[in-house]
Amino acid sequence: MKEIKRILFALLFFVLLFCSANPPRLIPKVVLLLSFDGIRWDSIKDVKGFSLVEKEGFKVEKMRSVFPSLTFPAHASIATGTFPKNHGVVSSVFLEKNSKRRFSDEKEAEWLLTPPLWVLIEKKGLKSAVCAWPLSSGSWKGIYPTYYKPYSDELTDREIEEWVITCLKMRDKPNLIMAWFHGADYAGHKYGPKSPEYMEAVERSGKIIERILKAIKIEKMENRTALLIASDHGMSEVKKEIDLASRIPKKSFFPYIAISGPVANIYVENPRQYNIVKESLKPLKNACLVFEKQEVPQEFTTGDTSRSGDFLAICNPGDVFLPFRSPKKEVLKGMHGYSPSNLNMCGIFLACGDGVPKSKKEEACIVDICPTVLKMLGISENENIDGKALF
Known part of the structure; x- marks a missing residue:
């Protein structure tokens, strides 16, 4: 009986020794x-x-x-x-x-x-x-x-x-x-x-x-x-394209018009430019949503930061703005951004x-x-x- 115990003890010792020398690899979540x-x-x-x-x-x-x-x-x-x-x-x-x-x-x-x-x-x-x-x-x-x-x-x-x-x-x-x-x-x-x-x-x-x-x-x-x-x-699905950029006068100044599909942020530098752009966007109000920065509703707000445009224009679902200062590209048939x-x-x-x-x-x-x-x-x-x- 003592001999069996010695053998079992020896086996246990070697098993523990092996485990300590080769610890199991923990796989992280x-x-x-x-x-x-x-x-x-x-x-x-x-x-x-x-x-x-x-x-x-x-x-x-x-x-x-x-x-x-x-x-x-x-x-x-x-x-x-x-x-x-x-x-x-x-x-x-x-x-x-x-x-x-x-x-x-x-x-x-x-x-x-x-x-x-x-x-x-x-x-x-x-x-x-x-x-x-x-x-x-x-x-x-x-x-x-x-x-x-x-x-x-x-x-x-x-x-x-x-x-x-x-x-x-x-x-x-x-x-x-x-x-x-x-x-x-x-x-x-x-x-x-x-x-x-x-x-x-x-x-x-x-x-x-x-x-x-x-x-x-x-x-x-x-x-x-x-x-x-x-x-x-x-x-x-895209149904119609709107040429927003061509409607904004650029004589004597150059507003930054940032168009991303159906969304356009328009940036100006002074009150004179602001009034010119505001007037030029009025005819578009039947074709798309147009907001001055301080009037943007909660649904469309991106914050009152220097990164948001002075004006925000948004197409109706299915419409899209033509890219600004880009050659005529292949007409897109699908869009997001609404x-x-x-x-x-x-x-x-x-x-x-x-x-x-x-x-x-x-x-x-x-x-x-x-x-x-x-x-x-x-x-x-x-x-x-x-x-x-x-x-």
Whole structure:
């Protein structure tokens, strides 16, 4: 009996010695936040990748965007949990009057007035990985994601997918992976939201989700990973183009006319210019909405900042402004940027995996995504965030 005890003790000693020499690798919780630009709320029915996520988890039937429902303001709202009046990205083209800076093609993170998700979690000692997310280029107050590929609309959706899967395979895995896919938005603009080409792009997006779900399974990460699928806005058919810029006199002065689809911010430098532009816009009041800065209703406000135009013009749903100082381009058949109360501007939100309940919510707003991610990673909500966690 004593001999058996000695043998068992020796075996236990070697097992403990082996375990201490080779400690088990702890797999951190990983949250994937994938944005599929321009996918409308009613376009994903029976698309397999999206259906797989919905079946296993959480869905918002209609995800409201912000105003303007454009790629850069909306992605800034997803990343920061704040509305444009707070994060400062008031459109996809704008001027900061105080500094005379124009929102550059680089779309650097420094334009954000409130911190994005990757900054919030890096400050807490967690790791982030960001690929092509609008407004992710450069640092925010000196803070970068641990791993990142700067924003570029030249990256293909397949290249972005491969980058995400590479992150999942890392030994030192990031806690948050954010990536932006733009194929559906491109198809929606070029062919319209009811076109076969748009639906094919949505189907391709579904295939991306399927392959990422498969990669999670291959890495044996199902129990430690949450997958969040979102879009920034929906898409509406274009019916008419309006030439706003040609109606504004430019003799002896040059107002800055910042046009982003159906939204135009117009900036002037003095009272004389103000009165000239005001008079020139009066005939347009039957064709679109025109507001002086101090009269903009709550539904369309982007804040009383130096980044908002002295005048704001907004097309009716289905109409779009012609680009300013650009050669005549191919006519767009799909557009967004309209009021978030317009049903066609609603996007998608689905989630599955670790910490995600199996339930549905009729409606929510994209500013609710950031606090949801923070809660999933065990980070208390920032008091300056406008949104509330979805679950």
